[in-house]
Amino acid sequence: MSIANIPEKVKIRLWGHAAGRGEYEGCNQPLWLDTLTQVEFNTAYIAHIIADRPDGPRGDAVLSEVLKDKISNLMLLCDVHHRLIDKEDIGGHPVERLRRMKSSHESRIELVSSLAADKQSHVLLYGANIGELSSPVSFQKATEAMLPERYPAEPQAISLGMKNSSAMDHDPEFWEAESRHLHAMFTRYVEPRLADGSIQHLSVFAAAPQPLLMHLGALLSDIPAADIYQLHREPVTWRWQPLSDDSGLQIEEPANLDGPPALVMSLSATITVDRIAAVLENPTIWLVTISRPNNDFLKSREQAEEFRRTVRVLLDRIKSRHGTDSSIHVFPAMPVALAVELGRIIMPKADLPLHIYDENRARGGFEYALTVPGGTPITRDP
Numbered sequence: 001m002s003i004a005n006i007p008e009k010v011k012i013r014l015w016g017h018a019a020g021r022g023e024y025e026g027c028n029q030p031l032w033l034d035t036l037t038q039v040e041f042n043t044a045y046i047a048h049i050i051a052d053r054p055d056g057p058r059g060d061a062v063l064s065e066v067l068k069d070k071i072s073n074l075m076l077l078c079d080v081h082h083r084l085i086d087k088e089d090i091g092g093h094p095v096e097r098l099r100r101m102k103s104s105h106e107s108r109i110e111l112v113s114s115l116a117a118d119k120q121s122h123v124l125l126y127g128a129n130i131g132e133l134s135s136p137v138s139f140q141k142a143t144e145a146m147l148p149e150r151y152p153a154e155p156q157a158i159s160l161g162m163k164n165s166s167a168m169d170h171d172p173e174f175w176e177a178e179s180r181h182l183h184a185m186f187t188r189y190v191e192p193r194l195a196d197g198s199i200q201h202l203s204v205f206a207a208a209p210q211p212l213l214m215h216l217g218a219l220l221s222d223i224p225a226a227d228i229y230q231l232h233r234e235p236v237t238w239r240w241q242p243l244s245d246d247s248g249l250q251i252e253e254p255a256n257l258d259g260p261p262a263l264v265m266s267l268s269a270t271i272t273v274d275r276i277a278a279v280l281e282n283p284t285i286w287l288v289t290i291s292r293p294n295n296d297f298l299k300s301r302e303q304a305e306e307f308r309r310t311v312r313v314l315l316d317r318i319k320s321r322h323g324t325d326s327s328i329h330v331f332p333a334m335p336v337a338l339a340v341e342l343g344r345i346i347m348p349k350a351d352l353p354l355h356i357y358d359e360n361r362a363r364g365g366f367e368y369a370l371t372v373p374g375g376t377p378i379t380r381d382p
Contacts, residue, residue, distance in 0.1 A: 217343020
């Protein structure tokens with residue numbers, strides 16, 4: 001038990017450094033309220049790293065007296081972690097470990113609180129079922145990925161997904177139900193706020209079948225400022241990584257234009273011609289690929305920027321070769337962020353319509369899903 005009389009001004013400074021949150025690693029609990037009842041009152045404890053008496057936890061014959069009221073030796077903790085470090089597991093909490101916790105927490109608070117107002121961004125989450133998997137997007141994971149370049153403008157995300165949906169991407173009604181819901185949610189919760197200027201920047205975290213991601217991108221367009229994030233497998237994070245070795249896009253144009261244009265995105269996996277020919281007669285293949293297609297090649301913002309520039313030019317090239325009365329059939333195997341970006345770069349009044357296909361093993365291969373742009377997608381064969 002502490003016997004030191006800590007000056008009030010030191011307590012106030014500690015509260016400021018900790019932002020009123022528990023400094024134990026992973027805690028971060030607000031210490032000004034009871035999170036169960038939401039009643040606001042002081043729930044904090046001020047703990048000593050080196051005890052204020054030599055026989056206390058981590059006490060020292062000399063330093064206990066010297067550091068008893070120094071802010072460098074004090075931590076703001078909740079009741080649970082105060083008891084843990086001073087009673088239940090003293091041996092597991094040596095001085096250096098507690099100092100690292102304090103430094104890490106206070107450095108993070110200083111970083112976040114120093115961000116300028118123009119760095120705020122509204123978090124937009126969109127998830128839909130993929131095969132047997134549900135969406136992995138969450139506000140907490142999004143916030144971790146944004147910092148330190150951006151921080152959330154609001155304490156909650158704008159969520160566009162259909163909650164508790166039982167529809168799976170092999171169900172006949174899936175595409176119509178999900179695309180109409182996405183369109184309705186975007187029109188209700190995002191579009192008006194973009195129009196009135198209350199949203200200046202968006203940070204988009206999405207995990208859904210690729211046709212729906214392209215539909216989301218088309219709804220967003222490239223007019224509002226937005227960062228589109230990618231969920232990485234190694235390491236598992238939404239935070240952008242250093243530039244990948246597989247960064248260079250390769251474009252293969254067709255030798256002739258006998259059939260309808262098929263834009264094949266062979267990025268996260270290889271798509272063979274026979275799988276396209278099974279659903280599209282005599283296709284003219286326009287291929288976008290990399291040296292080694294794999295499902296975790298997209299690591300950096302620079303790769304996403306290269307993709308936007310390259311495919312923007314390619315869409316114009318396809319229109320010039322096939323004519324303005326054509327449509328482009330898109331067969332994607334690509335990262336989720338690039339699927340959203342593909343939708344964003346489409347110019348509704350200038351570009352050819354994109355008929356998007358989805359490969360679903362439960363239904364025997366590629367099948368038509370929806371068309372972008374144009375609001376609520378078509379739900380019949382193109």
